Amino acid sequence: MEITSVLIYIIVLFLSTIFSYPFLKKLKWNSKSIPYKLPPGSMGWPYIGETLQLYSQDPNIFFATKQRRYGEIFKSHILGCPCVMLASPEATKFVLATHSELFKPTYPKSKEKMIGPSAIFFHQGNYHSLLRKLVQNCLSPGSLQKLVPDIEAIAISALQSWAGGDVINTFHEMKKFSFDVGILSVFGRLDKKHRENLKENYCIVDKGYNSFPTNIPGTTYHRALLARKRLSQIVNDIIYEREEKKILEKDLLGHFLNFKDEKGQVLSKDQISDNIIGVLFAAQDTTASVLTWTLKYLHDDQKLLEAVKAEQKAIYEENEGGKRPLTWAQTRNMPFTHRVILESLRMASIISFTFREAVVDVEYNGYLIPKGWKVLPLFRNIHHNPELFTDPQDFDPSRFEVAPKPNTFMPFGNGVHACPGNELAKMELLILIHHLVTKFRWEVVGSQSGIQYGPFPIPQNGLPARFWNESNNT
Template identity: 70%
Template structure:
């Protein structure tokens, strides 16, 4: 009588083992079909992060490109990834076959910026937030800010008057940050502006650091500063609500947002999106401004044409 249950258990075990073997075999076949590009993955979890940070990242990627070509695999910040170093490959991902790819970021970066930031999402949430941001930063709105933006530019140039050499990209980043604060908050209290700048700089320094919470590391300092940014933004939001200020800046649009179900954004969602927008806009804006300055400097005829256009417009 005891033999039958034993046989049943043995059969169940063998079936489970067979199923696992078939699943493993299918998985191996799939891996063989989906070949990854050449490259090395480095150590488990750490990957090649330490190698990249031990030298100039540009040198690290240039060496990889020279050895493996324009498309290669690696592992950075705990994330296996494929690097693209040619315009054709980038166009394939971003333009012709964008529907095949989903934008993702290392968890450490999501945590630092804020998981509710719109560029970490897809679907309805992303579409609604993106439309809201576009509306709040429309050409009509920006046009009204031109006098204030001009004042920021003049102040930045005056601060450089006595410097013989300056790094253009660093200065345009500072300028982009000031304009970003203006676009998001309007005329913000100087105390809040300085506190935001101080903590944001700490977060930015730790953004590409190795994600370890050991006290004193760039990442740990950045996470502490990120929490402080939440506190500052909550103070600004509370003050805005208390005084019932009627503004037309991005913060006002975020505070007044309601979806089709009447749901508003939480303060955490608002804070994540404000920090996300600052991150998304700063480097790209600074890069564009740096190249514009270079081309205007190198081509005097172009510079004169721009001066004439500006003179005629105003």
Template identity: 65%
Template sequence: MGDLILYIFFSLVAILSFMLLKKPQQRANLPPGSMGWPYIGETLRLYSQNPDVFFSTRQRRYGEIVKTHILGCPCVMLASPEAAWFVLVTQAHLFKPTYPPSKEQLIGRWALFFHQGSYHLQMRKLVQGSLSLDVIRNLVPDIGAIAAACLESWSGGHVISTFHELKKFTFDVAILTIFGNLDTWNKEQLKENYFILDKGYNSFPTSLPGTLFSKSASARRRLSKILSSIIKERKEERSVQKGLLGCLLNSRDENGQILTDDQIADNIIGVLFAAQDTTASMLTWILKYIHDDPKLLAATRCEQKAIYKSNGGGNQPLTWAQTKNMAVTQKVIMESLRMASIISFTYREAVDDVYYKGYLIPKGWKVLPMFRNIHHNPDFFSDPYKFDPSRFEAGPLKPNTFMPFGTGVHSCPGNEVAKLEMLIFIHYAVTKFRWEVVGSKTNGVQYQPFPVPEKGLPAKFWKEC
């Protein structure tokens, strides 16, 4: 007992001495907030409650610049448009993207969102080029066919997990944008192994046999082999290659160097990861929001039925021009992006000591621009927790108050194809099907890690007569 008391005493002396030796300026200028328990910080509080509650209570108590300690890292949360712009745009060179090593291991270290500088710029241009408006406008009939087949498989009145099924839809669209035409066997092998990888992506990173992470790591190795085989086959074809894979295969840097197979594979998996869960989550929320508002559903259906009738009752495919003439549906999507805020925040790391509004952000600290808090701030959006698409009729928003796809050099390069997917899927859903949410009186939210309705929104779908 005496040894324990001495140990605690000397530990407290050591901690006190360390605090006294720190620069007075650094101690005085850290943002307000609580660092929680030693090492654990406030991690348990964050993951034991709705993240909205965690962040909003701290913002009300401390203001728009708050320090905390999450997952073993000291952090600064920033919840103003000006702060997000400072970190992500004007002073982006002072903050690097940061991810846990386990995420990099499962996606691949060459994926563009793990990088800065010339390599990141090169890869971003390639991804954006493969998903440009001139490219995706030609994909409308193919995406429409995937959406129609997906909805058809749901019909019959059996209960499905909407989010789970929509992940299959967004995966198939991602395969289309990456590979163009891909044979069924390779597509199914990619899907099977990617879903195993995805299941363990946010699990505790241990290599013990049988764990989710271990299974994900094994699936990642199998994905590398499958992609290597596809890459080899495409190189041997020597034909004009389309999609992202074609852009990657044809790329040359300023020195004329081509990308390695590992670089190509890592960026393909990175795009699959970025394209699947986020868009599936968003579509799940959209189906819930319009289901819960009969007037909004009627208005959306009326708009889409007019397009459907002009296409001979669905005998002709949806066109690019028609997707640009969906004013009601566009506002539904915009408000859903704001309300659900799938990307609640993003992680950056200070590469040097940075001062912002008189506060010090020490080198190595994580920085979290809080998109969700900005999107739900009543100063920018009146009655922010009410779903109201009409708020996007009132003219331009205040700058940097609406950032569903992030902002700056690391914003989502595939945002246009994501919005196109949503428009096309909604068109087929409301013109040819009706659905009923099972347990619609509950409004629970799950975070996995993106927010989705509880249990993935169980629902029944029927084909309209």
């Protein structure tokens, strides 16, 4: 973020926390009736807490400094909410897996409205379980196997479009690639008109998702809300066409349309639309961020790049110099490249933490987590803990030659709300990297250091780079 953007954001946060003060007063509890104490930590200034400290520096420094001072469980007050931060594998497992019923997923209302209140992210219990099973069935190994040729075609097309030698914003281009794969997994081979309409309106929603939520005509957020309504209409039009033509597909939309619960109830159009848009959100930014970081790590370490190339060149030659397409079996037999992806996920820790909210007063390790408080398992702190990962700042794929200890590596979350699309994400990474290192070369332009947040961490300026076909030496 530029300095001006940071200052504007801080002012917005300041105002939002002041307006949220009536809500904060409701979160008081009767400490005399509960024998446990709050975790150590600082709640910061009145009203605004420690929001300014968090957003005026690298968030990772903020959380790491707190952990060094207070330990693996500590309290704070950010974004208008009192919070408990958890930085140990055991505490994360407690919140996300073994006692997940005590902590509900929580998102700002503005973001719920943007994705849709019926989306899987915002629910727990029976409704969440049913939807999760639907998504997992659609993204099972048998289903993913059938997507390999189409994802490969999308990857080749994307790389060819970058290969003119002009400077591109790698992250932005990776977002386009990931979005196209998301469309494929949801709708199958969608016609161009619907695909372009979805992409156009999704981009407007994406820009408004992290903007200040003021519903005033002309604002980014207001434009995003209008585009969100249009997205629902486009999805409804696609559903209408399928029903009219009696088209039965085995993509995610098909799974949603064919679903009936034990009482014979089907999903409403709004439920289908909210969940499809939610899947598209989940499929884009995080995967694009990991791809961008992986390219940076490969660019910065030539020995690493050569090792990946050697593995992928062997597959390339096996396929008669790329004349035959990749197979599902080949994507499952790229052990070194797979370890590079896992290490990229650990190093970058795209999802640095997740939000939960205590639904009752909870005791953990002698500390009180009051009802209504936000709870943040800090994935990045765990991934960069030297007691769990030796020399955590070094990029070392060999650390994944042995499976990490349970609950120490959670790039896709943990428990019932872990990302059900993680295998799809890894597969598209493997396919794109295969074609990138066997057919193309690239160089990063300008400064190679620095991180920006939007909100996920990405290399500075989206990693500007030039790409060429390997055979083109100009």
